[in-house]
Amino acid sequence: MRQEDFLTNCHRLTGSEPAEAPTPDSLIGFFQCFRPDGKAVEAIFSGLENQVDLVTRIRELYTSAGNDRRPNGGRDAYFMVRRPLPTSADAVEKLGNAFVEGLRQLAQLSEMHDMTEPLRTEVKIRVLEGIPPKHPKNKAEHSKLLECVRHCSTITDGLDTNAPAMALRDAYYFIACDPLLRDYLMWPFFRAATKLEDPLLAYFQLWQCGVKYRIFEESQIDLYLPRQRSK
Numbered sequence: 001m002r003q004e005d006f007l008t009n010c011h012r013l014t015g016s017e018p019a020e021a022p023t024p025d026s027l028i029g030f031f032q033c034f035r036p037d038g039k040a041v042e043a044i045f046s047g048l049e050n051q052v053d054l055v056t057r058i059r060e061l062y063t064s065a066g067n068d069r070r071p072n073g074g075r076d077a078y079f080m081v082r083r084p085l086p087t088s089a090d091a092v093e094k095l096g097n098a099f100v101e102g103l104r105q106l107a108q109l110s111e112m113h114d115m116t117e118p119l120r121t122e123v124k125i126r127v128l129e130g131i132p133p134k135h136p137k138n139k140a141e142h143s144k145l146l147e148c149v150r151h152c153s154t155i156t157d158g159l160d161t162n163a164p165a166m167a168l169r170d171a172y173y174f175i176a177c178d179p180l181l182r183d184y185l186m187w188p189f190f191r192a193a194t195k196l197e198d199p200l201l202a203y204f205q206l207w208q209c210g211v212k213y214r215i216f217e218e219s220q221i222d223l224y225l226p227r228q229r230s231k
Contacts, residue, residue, distance in 0.1 A: 006164035013044055030171035031061075032077070038062030048165060050188030057185045061175065064208045078176045084210030084226055089127040092211055095202045096125035096223050099213075102199035106152040109194055116152070118145040124220040132214045132224035146215035153179035161189045181207055 007022035014033045018026050034041040038058055045051045045058075065079040076082075100123045107116035123145070136142060166189060172182040183190070184200035191197065206213070210226040 001164050003164045003167050007167050010044055010168070013040065024167045024170045027168060027171040028174045030168065031058075031079075031175050032068070034062070035068050036062065036066040038066055044168075045165070048163075050191075053188040054165075054185075057188075060204070060208075061185060065176075078174070080176070081208060081210045085208050087209040087211075087225070089129075089225065092127045092206065092209065092223050092225060093125050095206050095209075095211075096127070096213075096221060098202035099200075099206060100125070100221065102202055103149060103152050105196050105199040106155050107148070109155050109196075110151065112151065116148055118143075118148040118218065119152075121219060126220055126222045127225060128222055129225045130227050132212045132222070135214065135216075143215055143218050145218055145221070149213075149215060149221075153183065156183050156186075156190055156194075159190055159193045161193055163189050165189065178207075 004021065007024070007027065010027055010030060011018055011022055014030065031038070031041060038061065041058060042055045045054045048054065061079065064085075065081045067082070068075045068079075070076060071082070100119070104119050107119045110116050135146065139147075166186075169182070169186070172186050173179060175181065175185070180200055180203050184198075184204040187198055187200065206223065212224045214222045214224065216222070
């Protein structure tokens, strides 16, 4: 199937017809159209070689964050995990170490070895609770490890998968403006090209638990658990 035909089918699935020839940009917000359960979106993967895996991941997404209703009214523009899966600090630490290992696998695909050097040494996982602070806006204040992790989120940019469904790349990104989440959901397209099974599975599992990462040190990743409510 040509990419243009695939894009047209996506628009038909949402009940919209673009005034001009469809482009990947015209599908930004595509996955938001199928809240809360996402069942209708599964049709777009029909006939694709990786259909089962892609549909499984989309179901996980909607199960975790398909409801866009905010507690005090209004709606979320992006997919937000408002009812995270219960977990413990020990479980988060284990997932954090698995996340780092997945990043190391991604880093092996990069030819920019100076960017991935921080992952070649031991990285400590520290589990905290509460609202995480923001990373510095000034890139000059970023640790090398933070820049390394962000570089890992760009490694799939240049992969040639020859799949029309790659036209959904921007739509996947704007699910939550999170390139690591995007790549987990799209990994069935990347598996053959990278020979990596599922390096971002642990990251997705952390996301399902409402855990966010922050990096301020050169060899430490802080993982913030949502504040536990007293029963």
